[in-house]
Amino acid sequence: MTLRKKIRYIILPVIIALSAMISLLYYHLYKNQIIENKITLLNGRLENQLLHAEYQLDYVKSYLRQKIESKEASLIFNAKQGDNNLSAPDITAFLNLFVNRKNSANKSNHVINDFVIFDSYKKLIVHINTRDPFAKPMLKTTTKAVLDQIFDQADPNKKISQYHYFLDDPYINKMPSLYIIQAFSRYQLSSKLFYESNEDTYLAQAQLDLNFFTEEIRVLIDENNGYFNYRFINKNTNADNFSFTSTPFQVNDNGAYEGRFGSSLFDIILTLDKNYFAEQLNNLIATFLLLNFIVIILSYLLLIWLIDQQIILPITKLAKSIKEVEASLVVELKPLTTKDEVADLNESYISLINKINTLANNDSLTGLANRGSFNEKLSAIMDARQKNKTYVALFFIDLDNFKYVNDTFGHDTGDRLLVVFSQRLQQLLRAEDNFISGNMIDSIARLGGDEFVILMNGLPSIETIESIGKRICDLFHNGFRIGEEQFDVHASIGIAYSNDHQINGEGLLTQADDAMYLAKRAGKNNFKLFSDEIKEKMLFEKNIENELIDAHRDNKLHLVFMPAYCAETRILRGYEILLRCPSLLNVGIGPDVFIPIAENTDLILAIDLWVAQQTVIRLKEVIHKNRFTGFFSFNVSSKSLRNDRFYTTLKEFINTSDINPKQLELEITETCLMPDDHQAVASLDQLKSLGVRIALDDFGTGYTSFGQILNYPLDTLKIDRSFVTDLRNTPVGQKPTLDIIFELAKAYQLSVIVEGIETQADFEHVKTLGCDIVQGFYFSNPRTWTEVLKHCGKLHQIDKRPDQQKNIAC
Numbered sequence: 001m002t003l004r005k006k007i008r009y010i011i012l013p014v015i016i017a018l019s020a021m022i023s024l025l026y027y028h029l030y031k032n033q034i035i036e037n038k039i040t041l042l043n044g045r046l047e048n049q050l051l052h053a054e055y056q057l058d059y060v061k062s063y064l065r066q067k068i069e070s071k072e073a074s075l076i077f078n079a080k081q082g083d084n085n086l087s088a089p090d091i092t093a094f095l096n097l098f099v100n101r102k103n104s105a106n107k108s109n110h111v112i113n114d115f116v117i118f119d120s121y122k123k124l125i126v127h128i129n130t131r132d133p134f135a136k137p138m139l140k141t142t143t144k145a146v147l148d149q150i151f152d153q154a155d156p157n158k159k160i161s162q163y164h165y166f167l168d169d170p171y172i173n174k175m176p177s178l179y180i181i182q183a184f185s186r187y188q189l190s191s192k193l194f195y196e197s198n199e200d201t202y203l204a205q206a207q208l209d210l211n212f213f214t215e216e217i218r219v220l221i222d223e224n225n226g227y228f229n230y231r232f233i234n235k236n237t238n239a240d241n242f243s244f245t246s247t248p249f250q251v252n253d254n255g256a257y258e259g260r261f262g263s264s265l266f267d268i269i270l271t272l273d274k275n276y277f278a279e280q281l282n283n284l285i286a287t288f289l290l291l292n293f294i295v296i297i298l299s300y301l302l303l304i305w306l307i308d309q310q311i312i313l314p315i316t317k318l319a320k321s322i323k324e325v326e327a328s329l330v331v332e333l334k335p336l337t338t339k340d341e342v343a344d345l346n347e348s349y350i351s352l353i354n355k356i357n358t359l360a361n362n363d364s365l366t367g368l369a370n371r372g373s374f375n376e377k378l379s380a381i382m383d384a385r386q387k388n389k390t391y392v393a394l395f396f397i398d399l400d401n402f403k404y405v406n407d408t409f410g411h412d413t414g415d416r417l418l419v420v421f422s423q424r425l426q427q428l429l430r431a432e433d434n435f436i437s438g439n440m441i442d443s444i445a446r447l448g449g450d451e452f453v454i455l456m457n458g459l460p461s462i463e464t465i466e467s468i469g470k471r472i473c474d475l476f477h478n479g480f481r482i483g484e485e486q487f488d489v490h491a492s493i494g495i496a497y498s499n500d501h502q503i504n505g506e507g508l509l510t511q512a513d514d515a516m517y518l519a520k521r522a523g524k525n526n527f528k529l530f531s532d533e534i535k536e537k538m539l540f541e542k543n544i545e546n547e548l549i550d551a552h553r554d555n556k557l558h559l560v561f562m563p564a565y566c567a568e569t570r571i572l573r574g575y576e577i578l579l580r581c582p583s584l585l586n587v588g589i590g591p592d593v594f595i596p597i598a599e600n601t602d603l604i605l606a607i608d609l610w611v612a613q614q615t616v617i618r619l620k621e622v623i624h625k626n627r628f629t630g631f632f633s634f635n636v637s638s639k640s641l642r643n644d645r646f647y648t649t650l651k652e653f654i655n656t657s658d659i660n661p662k663q664l665e666l667e668i669t670e671t672c673l674m675p676d677d678h679q680a681v682a683s684l685d686q687l688k689s690l691g692v693r694i695a696l697d698d699f700g701t702g703y704t705s706f707g708q709i710l711n712y713p714l715d716t717l718k719i720d721r722s723f724v725t726d727l728r729n730t731p732v733g734q735k736p737t738l739d740i741i742f743e744l745a746k747a748y749q750l751s752v753i754v755e756g757i758e759t760q761a762d763f764e765h766v767k768t769l770g771c772d773i774v775q776g777f778y779f780s781n782p783r784t785w786t787e788v789l790k791h792c793g794k795l796h797q798i799d800k801r802p803d804q805q806k807n808i809a810c
Helices: 003-068 070-080 090-098 141-150 215-223 272-326 341-361 371-384 402-408 411-430 462-474 506-521 532-553 591-599 602-628 644-657 678-690 721-727 737-747 760-769 785-791
Strands: 114-119 123-131 159-161 163-167 177-184 194-196 203-210 228-234 246-250 255-265 266-272 392-398 441-448 451-459 478-482 484-489 491-496 526-531 556-567 572-580 631-635 665-669 693-699 716-719 751-754
Touching: 003 090, 003 177, 003 203, 003 215, 003 246, 003 255, 003 272, 070 123, 090 123, 123 246, 141 163, 141 177, 141 203, 215 266, 272 341, 341 371, 341 506, 341 644, 371 392, 371 441, 371 451, 371 506, 371 532, 371 721, 392 411, 392 462, 392 506, 402 411, 402 678, 411 441, 411 451, 411 462, 411 478, 451 785, 462 526, 491 506, 491 760, 506 526, 506 532, 532 591, 532 602, 556 602, 556 785, 572 602, 591 602, 602 644, 602 665, 602 785, 631 693, 678 693, 716 737, 721 737, 721 760, 737 751, 737 760
Parallel strands: 491 526, 572 631, 631 665, 665 693, 693 716, 716 751
Antiparallel strands: 114 123, 114 203, 159 194, 163 177, 177 203, 228 266, 246 255, 255 266, 392 451, 392 491, 441 451, 478 484, 556 572
């Protein structure tokens, strides 16, 4: 899934959730505001109802006073006072006062429904009913009680209130009627609010609808039909003082809004249904849902566009550039001008790619070009090369004895040596002079391990090439010094060159490698230029290597056995096992040629194991058949000495053959041993633990001193034949080197074997020195295995003079 899709899948639910939460918050705010506004409006209506009712009450009371104080009313009072009958015109005139005024509250034409005046003796003075002219006057119980108060002689000074109020019993589904009783004296209508009970007092009883005072409530209920419930509570009392009160809408215990309007006579409780707000809230929800949907879509599209523009597109461009860099292996990323994380990521990738290219093209230890980078450079130069007068040269450098430094002093020291050498090499080549200029150097590289190469172009002559090789060798004059430390490290340099396009880069590198191997064989700190002679020599060695491979694979290698005799008793002491390759021997190539070639490859490991196995097998056979008590010795290469497999395999051979390991002697050369070579010491100790004997072969041809020999677990010194040959050329009176070696060997209690004895004089000389064992053609040629089995029933003594026993096997 792409980053763009992931972001979209993440953003959409986040936007929906945020929008939903914000909408929910605003919905609750608007909901509360709507409810608050509605309740405020309803409370305002209740307040208006209160003001309206109070106004209506004052209006009714004023209306009654006007009627009672009217001229028409006075005619009636005067007539009743004189006991005269009321005339029809007077009654009609008084009636018109009531019927000509409209009652807007109850939607009738009258304010007063029923009006009665009684005197203090409960005698009817006048009765008017605006709805039913034939209705009979009714003296209400409360009105009667008021009249009784007027004539209550128990307290002649008792005063009565001017107004009394009460409700009658309501009809079903109808509001009750409100009765207003006004006590008055026709002589003091406006002068007093209270009258003495003994005064000439009248009582006016007015009946009117309660709706006259609750007009706003009725309208409110009608406007909100179905959402308001109201209850009328009659307090069943009467009052001298009458006023209206209201309580704002509030939430009751049931969670509904409840408001009150009432007086001392009654209460009207208004309950607002919960669904009252539903319609507006549903509209609000629909509005918010629509807005929420629009906001989600717009926000999503806007955010996607912004993220695409600000994040995805830069990252996509960066990813595309990285892929192009990966494909082309060229840094094409450019720094971004934006100051954001993408720019930081781009910078990090630029830095990373630079580091990767550095690691890909340079050696991590020395900082020089590595093998891959060098090969590309070499191929490019050789492919573009045209025939001209200048040369392209490739210097292949191998550090001799570096492995010894690495194993002896540690890898840190070895790494430091490589770094210092690479630095000095660069300084040498960049120091421009008459031979070298900076533009001639195309590449200085470390191929791996202790192998370095230099590729130079435009060199004017072969002499210049040789001069550069010599200057590199001079870096290792008397070894390689780092600070106060001197290391026995030198350089073998192979040089290949060309001034045409007839050879490619791989061929040039192979030629330099071949020349380097010949330089290494020629001695320390040397260089060789590749030539046709070297080409023929390398081809010759390659053919020999192939013959050895075939012979080993086809089991065509065979062994010969060189007898070794006790110098004192001339008794056979053992045999040295020598390797032969018949196919090479037929063309005159002996082990002195093919063994060094095998040692340059891993083929020597397989050959050494084969020789070891055959030696153990033959030793077991000769012991079993002839009760042989002498020794068999065979050569072990330096590679096998440092190979753990050789030790484990030889141990297995000895254990399975059940031979006495003391009858086995392993011969190693001086080249296997280096000063303070702890690995060699450890390997020899390990082999010595098997019970075998260790002999140092060809002693004197290397640089091993007697002091160093003491560090190794050696049993025998085999002195090289060259010292025997030198006997014949040593001037009279001068002590031969052979004699000095014998003296030191005896001083260190080492057994000595001298090989290469070819004359009686040679034998007599070494015998006089106290030599232990002698070998040479003077005594015998190498023998075949058949001859060994035939003549070695026991270890024979040589009966005749040695010079007569040349062809005697034992």
